[in-house]
Amino acid sequence: MKPFNAIKNIFRNLTVNNLYTGRDSLATWSPNHLHGKLTSDSYATIHPSVRAISDEFMQIKPYAIDKTGKTVKSMAVDALYHPNKIDSSASFFKKLAVSKLTHRKTYLLVWRKNGSKAVPFGDITPNNIAGYTFLEHPSVSTVLGKTIYTLGSSSFTEDEVIVIPGGVNPDNLYGGYSSREAAERWAKLDDYIAAFQAGFFENGAIPAGTFVITTAKKTDYEDTVTEMQKAHRGAGKNGNVVYTPRPIDKNTGKEAHAQIEWIPFAQSNKDIDFKNLFEQTNKRTDMAFGVSQVVKGVDDASTYATAQVSEAGFAKRAVRPMAIEIYTTITHELNRITNGLGYAIVFDYAIPAVADAVKVESETKVLNQSIITNMVDLNGYSLESVVDAFELPESYKKLKKVETATIKEIDEGDVDEGGEVNASPDPKQIETFVNQLHDGGCGCQNPKAVVETVEYNEIKKAAARFMQTQVDKAVDEVDDETKNEQGDYDNNDLETFVDDALIPITALLIADGTIQYEEGIQLILDAGLNADMLSEFSLTDAEINNYKSYLTNVGKSYASDTKDAIRKVLDNGNANGLSASQLKKELKTIPNLEEWRTVRIARTETVRAGGNGSLFAMENIQGETGYAINKIWNTYGGNPCEFCRAMDGTVVSVNTPFVPKDGVIQGEDGGVLNNDFVDMDIAHSHPNCQCGATWEIVK
Numbered sequence: 001m002k003p004f005n006a007i008k009n010i011f012r013n014l015t016v017n018n019l020y021t022g023r024d025s026l027a028t029w030s031p032n033h034l035h036g037k038l039t040s041d042s043y044a045t046i047h048p049s050v051r052a053i054s055d056e057f058m059q060i061k062p063y064a065i066d067k068t069g070k071t072v073k074s075m076a077v078d079a080l081y082h083p084n085k086i087d088s089s090a091s092f093f094k095k096l097a098v099s100k101l102t103h104r105k106t107y108l109l110v111w112r113k114n115g116s117k118a119v120p121f122g123d124i125t126p127n128n129i130a131g132y133t134f135l136e137h138p139s140v141s142t143v144l145g146k147t148i149y150t151l152g153s154s155s156f157t158e159d160e161v162i163v164i165p166g167g168v169n170p171d172n173l174y175g176g177y178s179s180r181e182a183a184e185r186w187a188k189l190d191d192y193i194a195a196f197q198a199g200f201f202e203n204g205a206i207p208a209g210t211f212v213i214t215t216a217k218k219t220d221y222e223d224t225v226t227e228m229q230k231a232h233r234g235a236g237k238n239g240n241v242v243y244t245p246r247p248i249d250k251n252t253g254k255e256a257h258a259q260i261e262w263i264p265f266a267q268s269n270k271d272i273d274f275k276n277l278f279e280q281t282n283k284r285t286d287m288a289f290g291v292s293q294v295v296k297g298v299d300d301a302s303t304y305a306t307a308q309v310s311e312a313g314f315a316k317r318a319v320r321p322m323a324i325e326i327y328t329t330i331t332h333e334l335n336r337i338t339n340g341l342g343y344a345i346v347f348d349y350a351i352p353a354v355a356d357a358v359k360v361e362s363e364t365k366v367l368n369q370s371i372i373t374n375m376v377d378l379n380g381y382s383l384e385s386v387v388d389a390f391e392l393p394e395s396y397k398k399l400k401k402v403e404t405a406t407i408k409e410i411d412e413g414d415v416d417e418g419g420e421v422n423a424s425p426d427p428k429q430i431e432t433f434v435n436q437l438h439d440g441g442c443g444c445q446n447p448k449a450v451v452e453t454v455e456y457n458e459i460k461k462a463a464a465r466f467m468q469t470q471v472d473k474a475v476d477e478v479d480d481e482t483k484n485e486q487g488d489y490d491n492n493d494l495e496t497f498v499d500d501a502l503i504p505i506t507a508l509l510i511a512d513g514t515i516q517y518e519e520g521i522q523l524i525l526d527a528g529l530n531a532d533m534l535s536e537f538s539l540t541d542a543e544i545n546n547y548k549s550y551l552t553n554v555g556k557s558y559a560s561d562t563k564d565a566i567r568k569v570l571d572n573g574n575a576n577g578l579s580a581s582q583l584k585k586e587l588k589t590i591p592n593l594e595e596w597r598t599v600r601i602a603r604t605e606t607v608r609a610g611g612n613g614s615l616f617a618m619e620n621i622q623g624e625t626g627y628a629i630n631k632i633w634n635t636y637g638g639n640p641c642e643f644c645r646a647m648d649g650t651v652v653s654v655n656t657p658f659v660p661k662d663g664v665i666q667g668e669d670g671g672v673l674n675n676d677f678v679d680m681d682i683a684h685s686h687p688n689c690q691c692g693a694t695w696e697i698v699k
Helices: 003-012 036-040 042-057 075-081 089-102 179-202 218-231 275-289 304-338 355-378 383-389 394-398 427-433 454-476 491-526 541-575 580-587 595-625 642-647
Strands: 062-065 105-114 117-119 129-135 139-143 146-151 154-157 161-165 209-213 260-264 344-347 628-634 651-653 664-666 672-674 692-698
Touching: 042 089, 042 179, 042 275, 042 304, 062 075, 075 089, 075 129, 075 344, 089 105, 089 129, 089 161, 089 179, 089 304, 105 304, 117 129, 139 491, 161 304, 179 275, 209 218, 304 344, 355 383, 383 394, 454 491, 454 541, 454 580, 454 595, 491 541, 491 595, 491 692, 541 580, 541 595, 595 628, 595 692, 642 664
Parallel strands: none
Antiparallel strands: 062 344, 105 117, 105 129, 105 161, 139 146, 146 154, 209 260, 628 651, 628 692, 664 672
């Protein structure tokens, strides 16, 4: 079977399920995906509960213990107290709690020390953990056995990211859940109540009812309506007077029916009672988070005793379980990443005592002490036998005649012993730590970065092998005077490069296509359109073959550049009279000297594959639904080049290239970029381009 056919068979078996990029990922729980103002405002409703829990949680101080229970110094814990340049320990702990309560999953990027700097990539060990930053709403995909987290132009692997689930969804045990979702329906109802009342007053508090206006002519009716609206327009003009004549019947001389009659509705707006409904939404929200009104700070008819019970229940059932889950998960995830920390991250958190319970407990302990003193000291029975006979707590067996109290030495993590905050990660500077190589010429100072993911490395290896094959042939041909075209590539070698590179590229096409397909469905729903006909992303043979043709052209261009490098070495060697052995030695240095090109092609094709996967997904959606879709060119990063700035905001149909082959881009600074390669179907104009596309439904 040809390698390419094997590739197709492999990726035909990849589905949404094993890519794990469906709607259970955190990427789908973001402000961009909330259905309208009412849903997005629901956080305001649940905020009192979230605030109460997060305020309590941020006061808990974690520390590390070894397997004997002894407190130990820990870089992982130190990093919690100095997580990054923006967050203090209190704000970081609070954000941890808020994220866990409101999102299905919380993602933490682990930074490592590299000399005196904190960097976000590389091999993380227990002894080089530098800090943590939040990854907010990353795209999540699993490709070739590795989970990849993509945020903007940066991607990270499971070897650098901690995942903390918000809760457990019984229908998707590893998909995550949140208290916010549990309260969403009731929070939304509270939003409706607030919106109704706001609309009532914004609308001038107009009473709910009907004016019946009796007139002989339509023009009289319209004139009467106009005059009434001038005179009375709800609460805004409620001091005005409306005059209406009472007609006299010409035949009888008696009063006739009035021209204007007011018929109120059975229940007017102002008479609707939301009290019971509001109280019910409060109770259901309280149940979802485990936070009572007393804990929220609403002392509604509470007593000292009930307040104590509320505080104890809140600590025991809401705060402590969440703290246990967060710190055990961080420990577990760091053990996974570092292959074993050698210690556990724990905390001390006392449950507030209830006065009556304390009184009963104290009286019980006094009674137990009396039994032990009487039976052991006065009657000579052993401590163990007394505990067993009287069914006392087993902990009494640990009593000793002489005992020295154990002093727990806890590192006060917030104390900066010298440069700890300055050495912690700066979340705003992630891009500066990404190894970027740029071919120059287009003016970009901060080109779009691609982290060295599995796919990136595989593409880079394929390019390196292709270059090495050309160089090896040139070396072998130095002694063969019949060979006049040293550096030429072989078509079989080109096919091998294309097939090898297409494996990770196809994985990226599927992963990014699947993510964009899900986001496209949400885009359809947000536009108020039907998406029932959509199911899942499918990569077609035609799309793979088209990409293969493009990649073949890339390989030819890449091989041509390698040939130029080889000819340069040979020409310089001949001009300087180098021997055959010296020429071979010089040729063998080319892969190292030209490594920047393997890096560039890997970065460029990783980004292009992601962009094309998204494009294919939106083309699929347009074809399946019939809805017209546009793509918009967007620049990202600190300083895009003049050509990217010129393209920023360009809107075309999803099936139309931004710039066709042989087209040009007129740069904002007067330069001209000739597109002599392929159609610019995606927002990508040069190697390491930092641009991307967004999408809109055309109604």
